[in-house]
Amino acid sequence: MSSYWFGWRKAKVISGGDFQKLHSRLPYYGYMSALWSGLPALMILLLWLSFETTIVSSLVMSDLPPAYEGYSEQQKGLLLNDIKNLSEGRQTSGKKPELKILSDRYTQLKAIANMANIAVVLAIAIIGGVFASQKIKVETRARNNVEKIVKGLLIASSTIAIFTTIGIVLSVLFEAVRFFEKIPVVDFLFGLEWSPQTAIREDQVGSSGAFGIVPVLTGTLLISFIAMMVAVPIGLMSAIYLSEYAPKTFRSIAKPLLEVLAGVPTVVYGFFAALVVAPMIRDAGVTLGLDVSAESALAAGLVMGIMIIPFVSSLSDDVINAVPQAMRDGAYALGATRSETVRQVILPAALPGIVGGVLLAVSRAIGETMIVVMAAGLSANLTANPLEAVTTVTVQIVTLLVGDQEFDSAKTLAAFALGLTLFVVTLALNVLALYIVRKYREQYE
Template structure:
């Protein structure tokens, strides 16, 4: 039985528990539902939780611990020839065994590895079979216990809501722990980078050339890790993108919310939202094959030196891609503004445009700020369009007609391929990620302050 089949079986067993629990509630009440403390569906959910939740917890624990346990057993049962290996040799030997057991080995293998791989595969199959039996038995026992516990006086709703509250709390804790883990992983690796490169040189240096020699006998540069060109390129492209996305998106939202009829809005809004579903690589092709040649031809006509890869092209295309983030969210926020505010403005003699400028937009400003922030974050994090339209050159320039690069592009470039994670070149990606995280955090703080200020005013 595969993991998917086991999960499906657990789900069907929980569904059966729901209907059996609900039927049991009808039976114990004698058809008099007013004698039940809770509605019948709560009794069904009670039985379904007893059936599925313990089994699911056990399954998750097995998935988390099984690889470590089987590897410990594998190491303990290795042949005598492998006992004196170094850590690196032992890791390679175990990896060969696992690859052979999973059917991914290539070339000739020794008899010892083949025998160990068979034992490893047999151990995993036995463990999975035992876990399957235990999980299904636990589910069936939970179903029987939950169904047997149903009485008219049982507070099923309270117990179900308590379990749901615990599940929500666990989910929130996982989200918080994940965020903390991401921050700490960035922070620790960035600190390793700053032991090799001074923070002032990184934050205020004007040259970015991360190529370094990984070994003493290898020819390579000493590396220059001044990140100012990356920050400047990121800000330049983001600024151009917002100059396109914010006006177009905001005006589109105002039109759809205040001027367009229901039929027109039903057409325009889905068409705009389609832009958000187009893959970024398609935008990149559009930028490289259509927009870039167009701007080069315009530049030649105006006697301007336009690079084949420029910040202007990347910024415009990213701005077009970001339009739905501004238009759709702003439209939803404007539609949520109470009609009484508009009616009050009309009663005071305001025109439609004055009502929009002085009532609707200020009342919806927190949501508009949130949509713009989302668009800015999307523009800062874009990689594929920048690679195809703006290039990889770390030029420190404010000229939008020249090639630039961004922080995210360099992070991808630094981590592509087999890298030495003890070198400053690779660790620089974590330092860039930490700076990007702090910048995004600062944007969120500013946006929250704006939201709180105007929400108190217009609520």
């Protein structure tokens, strides 16, 4: 901050009051020196913070009394934990006097490190600031420099998101590969049975697990299909009403209300599905003489459909509104009625956007977990009957990873394989959506 003013002042002074002589406008010199002092200091601070604990710990451990010489790495780790806990005033596993000495040393080192940190960072900030103000001359291209740095920052931010995605994909991929070492890919992709168990002992009953994804994937697709059957017609029609027919005042109230649906936590939808919708469906089934299980795909699908209505309606509404008024005028001027205009002119023109919205909703439905956990059950039935209980990919991931697990059994690794499958499916849908949108986008204009 202060270095901003130094840079500003310096530039003002060297310009001698004639600002036109300067290459850039005054604030840019300020920004330049602020960035010079701020950025390197910030980088040092981050590096320091990430290495501080490691360095301090290794210093402490190198001072270990000879009594601990024979300790294995694991035991040393435990010991270090004790030391840390002690220095922060928490309970430790065993009170040993020599640990107290070590922990004091740890606290001391930590304090020194903190001081050193502050000193170094400040020094670097000042050096950077001074360096920058040295650099400021009349012909300094401050604006270009600042803009280069800003561009760099923007690039860095965008790459963080990209690298995170790549990281997630890779970690899932590697775990999935480990799973496929135990279970063949073909069995996984085409197996018709899903019962993820692994034997803890060789002679255990029911030790043979089956890892066929088909019933689980069918469940996901069935529920998503039901959800789309609910969401697409209702969402689309409400979007058409809101954008073409509704009076402005009604629209301004109804649209935010509809979007509130998207804000309801999925857990709430989940117990709504399990406690209200599922019993209703079962009762209705009984009246009709149908056998409906307590947890049915229908209940989960219906509620999920309600949940994703706002995705469809809100996006479609925006797209329909974006269709140029000239299209409507053209159709009306030919004597088309309102519904003819909507069906034959506006919907075709808005179609790419609508498809995009629908596919986004599908991805959302496939990835949805909470509603299905609560309303659709856990048993992996291979069925197309919406009245039976089914399970979905996401639910299975949850159940596989909940509780105490070893992370190298086929059972837990299966979760990663499922995750990968899910990722591939949603990715494919997104690519498809992009393709469709791009293909039809240039239709009007």
